[in-house]
Amino acid sequence: MKILINCSTLSGTGVTQVAVSFIRECINIQSNEYHVFLSKTVSRELENSSFPSNFFFYTFEHHPIYGIKGFKIRKELRKLEKKINPDCVFSVFGPSWWTPLKPHLIGYAYPHYVYRDSPFFKNISFFQKIKINVFELIHLWFLKRNGKYFVCETEDVSKRLRKLFNCTEENVYTVSNTYNDFFNSYKRLEENILPEKVEGEFRFLSLCSFAPHKNLVILNKVIPLINSKFPGNKVKFVLTVDNDLFNKKIDDSVKPSIINLGRVDVDKCPQLYDECDSLFLPTTLECFSANYPEAMKMKKPIITSNLSFATSICKDAALYFDPYDEKNIVEVIEKLISSTRLAENLVEIGCKQLDIVLTPRERAEEYLKICKEIAN
Structure with missing residues (x-):
């Protein structure tokens, strides 16, 4: 099978990790010919020269949606697809912003549009809601225009997407997210x-x-309460966020309790887990966070939001809190820090829970299995 893997739009950390992991795993599945469209962000994570001769890479300096340059990129994408003549196109995450001629599988990763019941929407401003609504119209229109087949990372999201798009089970597939293969080879x-x-x-x-x-x-709100219980900045939070946003959104008074590294390369993520004691994820919207299986793989306890996207993956391998209740969050943090046995028990359960999560190789095989199915 000749497959075109489209990553030309990807820049976020999570989606980039999925794309890089999938592309690397394809090395081990040698029966296909792979043509890979790369964004600058994904390209930085790959060494093209290390791939075998059945891989062909094309890097795009600009996003295919913005301005005149975007128009030129879309034109180039169409031209290349016609020249390559693949059996199938797989956009690891959409929208692709261009509509291939061949059968097109699109990864879906917009929790905002399928989890409208999330408490997130009760805690944002009117203008933020308007912005999300506008983006929803744009994203969903292009998703439906660009392709016919979709793949989600949990069955719950797949069900919600089928309802949102009013389509059948045959058009929406489910392939679980997982940790990157870097976690298997970590030294x-x-x-x-x-x-x-x-x-x-x-x-x-x-x-x-x-x-x-x-x-x-x-x-x-959490850090001042934590410091009152554990004086001397003994509890630290390690972040990997943009420095400008960090300086703008985080109060100066709590910064001594935070280590912000900025963006971190994918291959360094396992060591970050190794140098920390627990995963802290107060997120309010996810399709599937790879942080959960990553923490399980690195044998770290998890504390996270008491919401369905988290509980369905972690089950008893995590402690849960109300993400908008700082007192509840501090109670859970204190509970974990104060009991080594509790932390060990969470890790033990996490290792068992990890057995039902796909390996990176299995995920790649599932993606390619779907591609072959829709190509036929």
Whole structure:
């Protein structure tokens, strides 16, 4: 099978990790010919020269939707598809912003539009709601225009998307997200990424962007309460967010309790987990966060939002809190820090829970199985 893998629109951390992991796993599935469209962000994560001769890469410097340059990119994408003549096109996440001639599978990753019952919508401004509504119209219109087949990361999202698009089961597939293969081959670097710990320090890792639904601004309320219970900045929060947003959204008074690294390369993520003590994810909207299986793989306890997208994946392998209740969050943090046995128990359950999550290789095989099915 000749497959065109489209990653020309991807720039976010989570979607980039999925794309990079999938492309790398395709090396082990040698029966196909792979033509890969890369954005600048995805391209930086891959060494094209390390791939075998059945891979062909095309890097695009600009996003295909913006302005005159975007128009030229879309024209080039169509021209290349016609020249390559693939059996199938797989846009790892959509919209693709252009409509291929061949059967097109599109990854779906917009929780805002399928989880309208999330408490997130009760805690944002009127103008934020208007902005989301406008983007919803644009994104959903292009998703339906660009392709006929979709793949989601949980069955719950697939069900909701079928209802949203009023389409049949045959048009929406489910393939679970998972950790990157870097977590299988992880070897600790000689130098630490983070500063040396002080005695008694406990570190929570939030490996995500500063998008509003990630709810990291809750740290402005959580940290003062934590410091009153654990004096001396002994509880630290490790972030990987844009520095400008960090300086704008996080109060100066709580910054001594935060280590912000900025964007981190995918291959360094396992070591970040290794240097921290627990995953802290106060997110309010997800299709599937890879942070959960990553933390399980690295044997770290999880504390996260008590919402269905989290509980359906983690089950008893996590402690849960109300993401908008700083007192409840602090209670859960204190509970975890105060009990080594509890942390160990969460890790044990997480290791068992990880058995039902697809491996990166299995996920790649499932994606390609769908591509072959729609190509036929």
